[in-house]
Amino acid sequence: MVDQVHKEFRKRDLLYSVALWLLSLIIPDPQLHYRREYRFRKRDLFYLLSILLIPLVWSDLHFHHLMVLAGIHGILALGLTLFMGYAGQISLGHAAFFGIGAYTTAILTTRYGVPSFLAFWTSALTASFFAFLIGRPILKLKGYFLALATLGFGEIFLVLVRESSGLTGGVIGIFNIPFFSIAGFMFDTYLKQYYLIWGVLIGLVFFLKNLVRSKMGRAFLAVASSEDGASSVGIDVARIKLGAFVIGAAFAGLAGSLFASVMSTANPEIFSLNLSVLIVMMVILGGMGNLYGPIAAAIFLTFMIDGLSRYQEYSLPVYGVILILLLIFFPDGIGTRLRVRLIYLISYWGRKRRREKVEF
Amino acid sequence: MFLLLEEIVKNYDGLRALNRVSLQVRKGTVKGLMGPNGAGKTTLFHLISGMERPDSGRIQFKGKEITGLRTHEIARIGVGRTFQTIQIFGNMTVVENVLTGMHLRIKGGLLSSGFYPPWIKRGEEEAMKEAKEILELFGLFGRWKWFASQLSYGEQKRLEMARALSARPELLLLDEPAAGLTYPEAKQVAETLSRLKETGLTLFLIEHHMGMVMEIADEVAVLNNGQLIAEGPPDVVKRDPRVIEAYLLKK
């Protein structure tokens, strides 16, 4: 009788362990990517296929909606990970570039009838332009002061948007932004929007992967590691930091444009410090210095926030607590050494079982 | 005159770190820079490599004025440098450190690299080959895939030198290349430096290791309290009473 209980226990344990081990195969491990392996491997194909096929398999509308949002967050996280994870800087105002992109698209498409495809690229340019302006003086700062300055910029942007109602619709924002369309094909359902956004994201991943394994990628890492060493081999540190900042802003601009074209509205509440914090969390939880981690973290956090929203007014405190816990337990990223931790966990269970056995 | 410093003055918050220092380095020679700790040697290197600006005085390299230029511009002109506190890139692999050294010689801009056209791909492959050859010269080839932070202290110093060389500088500033090394490691460094000199590279090094300086330097300059107190061939300078006094007093 006792043996039966133990056997069941063992089977359940095994099931959990196998499930978790499979999960660890799927979750991107920043340490692995960190090892500078840039060849396209089977795992990359697996990710690509699953991204392409999952919405067809799972056709729940809410799921599609969330994945659309997750994709947008993913683009944001990718942009910021170049600046934070590779170049080693910090920005707490990234949501401002998202907002600039969204408003640019909103204004161009609703007031001037610009086709969304054009507005898309213009948004990226506008965001890059502002990043260029703001970056030159700000990037001389380091550490907390850079964080503070970017935060300041984000807040100023928010104030400006709220006050210039003529241009931006003030606190109310802009409505009825047309859906994204190319040559007559309109992306009006969540499914179509999913492929649009994840298509853009995949393209951006290719771009970044190339960038990161080229001399520019090394330049970013060099600047993060030792500015003196980098400049001693001829790297223009200021220009590199600015480049990472501008590219990150361009990505955010693209994300903002897609957001406006998908959600059909743009209003100031979306581009707050909370969003900036969220994007930074995605980069940190994804693990600094890799590309897939922040995307996985974007998916994870988007779903988590949605899951929490059913708790109404408790959602924010719980969210905050979870953030702090994640930071304490996964400062290097959730996927880091996940397999090692799982092995440790499994061995802990094993020891527990053995102890129970002895007692009987 | 290959490297020329004229009347260099540098103050830090009221403390005069360098007081009207003038010296020259001839092309193709090895010059030593010595002096007790705090004499201003590293400060001088900072000024030459552009990390600081002198308060007055001029620096010329290959006949061109480089005073006030920024570090990466000076690197582009052909001045390389290693640091007293090793400044390798611990977040990259060994080979990537050397590849970064070749930054100026590899093709590609921010946007073009993102698209990785075939000409960039070829450039990267060639660079990788060359980088591995450089690592071979420094005995680091076996560890090319390791992360730079995983190397031992001596290996890291070698890596920093390899990286500085991969930029193909004409003048190399070495800040205490033998510091913290064991006797055989230091001997290896001295040999490497002699070989480099034979290839025509001009070396300017800060070093406390009397023996090493005697062996490889053609000329030595000695600083004390921000002032140049002696300059000339090593065995002459070694016997200069002011030099002896400076070292004895500080020690």
Next chain:
Amino acid sequence: MDLLYPLPQLLVSGITFGAIYALVGLGFVTIARASQIINFAQGEFVMLGGMITFFLFKGADLPYPLAGLLAVVIVVLIGFILHLLVIYPLRKASLPILLMATLGASLVLSSTSALFFGTLPKALPPFLGSGPFEIGKISISPQSLWVVGATFLVLLSLYLLSHRTFLGKAMEASSTDPLGADLSGIARDRMIFLAFGVSAGLGSLAGIFITPLFYVSYHSGILIGLKGFIAAVLGGWGKHSGAILGGFVLGVVESLSVAFIPSGYKDGVAFMILLLILYFRPKGILGSPFIDSRRW
């Protein structure tokens, strides 16, 4: 002439707010001096000071001064808890992590406050029952005098604490030279723990002082925290005198700005000042002992 008319009045309110910013800024400086950490949850201590006082006074019917005192004690305890649960586990973490953690804590505190106290703004009665009195054309509320006066008292005690007592000097030591402090037997973590308590106390005092003049609500924390930080940077980061000077300068400039630009932009003024100061003189007006390329 018309433009200058409201200026003296604005000056008065500017000085009042300035005192508040000075207190908040001092809270930042206290923690930063002990640990090189910027506590982004500082503003929440201010908010909680006002909130809890309101709750104890109006909700639990405690006498006003007792409510205030108890609120300070509670917020100090919250400060201690914040250190133990968030800062201490992350004591070896890197900069972005610490930053995010304090921001997360700020979120937890403000949203929990909304949960407990509701989302409506709260106001407290002024300390002295009487209404404002007039000097010339300027009306000054006695609350303002209280604020400024009490601030100076707090400043004086802080000064005495950090420069005359052993505890204070120990806290200074552990920030400027952690290793040396360790070797001299000063428990660095304990110093940081205390610093959090002191900052929380300062913040809650600021909150109690300001609530009678300006309502408090669950989301007022973050903005006032940021402004306090800006004040500290403006005056000279890391110096007590810097936080004080910066606080008053920021308060006055911000207040006076309303005469020249639409009031909606008022909050943006502080951030503009921040960007200007970081660009032109990051060390702040009085200079800073801390700014060094390694950490900052």
